[in-house]
Amino acid sequence: MAVPYRPHSEGFAVYRPKFIDVxxxxxxxxxxxxxxxxxxxxxxxxxxxxxxxxxxxxSV
Structure with a gap:
């Protein structure tokens, strides 16, 4: 699972987790x-x- 994010310097944000491999x-x-x-x-x-x-x- 990966949790994409945007760094603080660009206005911190986290995005929905993505399944990479199970x-x-x-x-x-x-x-x-x-x-x-x-x-x-x-x-x-x-x-x-x-x-x-x-x-x-x-999701919107």
Whole structure:
């Protein structure tokens, strides 16, 4: 998984994570993997605040 970002010098931002490769399973459940990833983000209050403040939603 990669988390693209824009550096602070250009106005810090994080973008939606991208799955690069999943090993060890034949048919990865990307929705479940993403849910677990974001649960980890949300479990760290300070990091979650930064993430949510600077997240750019590319789904629109």
């Amino acid at each position: 090993t060890g399973v034949d048919s990865p459940d990307y929705a479940t993997l993403a849910d677990h990833f974001f649960s980890g983000v949300d479990s760290h209050e300070r990091a979650a605040e930064v993430w949510n403040t600077h997240l750019i939603d590319e």
